[in-house]
Amino acid sequence: MTMTARWNGETLARSDDTVVVEGNHYFPAGDVARGVLVPSETTSHCPWKGTANYYSINAGGEMNTDAAWYYPEPKEAAADIRDRIAFWKGVEVVEE
Numbered sequence: 001m002t003m004t005a006r007w008n009g010e011t012l013a014r015s016d017d018t019v020v021v022e023g024n025h026y027f028p029a030g031d032v033a034r035g036v037l038v039p040s041e042t043t044s045h046c047p048w049k050g051t052a053n054y055y056s057i058n059a060g061g062e063m064n065t066d067a068a069w070y071y072p073e074p075k076e077a078a079a080d081i082r083d084r085i086a087f088w089k090g091v092e093v094v095e096e
Contacts, residue, residue, distance in 0.1 A: 024088070057087075
């Protein structure tokens, strides 16, 4: 099953190796298009996954603030999502 993440007319990520956690597909960092992720200062905390860092998405000439996230140091229970990125805020993730 190949999953694709799109926003504003651009493909952000494509992979047949996503990990699904709480309904979100986490894409391997290497399968995310270069140049679409812009580092953000935003963080959030999950009791069982750890601290998430965010990226804004620059695609199709527009910016989608904090629309992608990752866990740089996930807790042991969430080790499967290390080096993976998930999307939200209008990013369409579909099976192709």
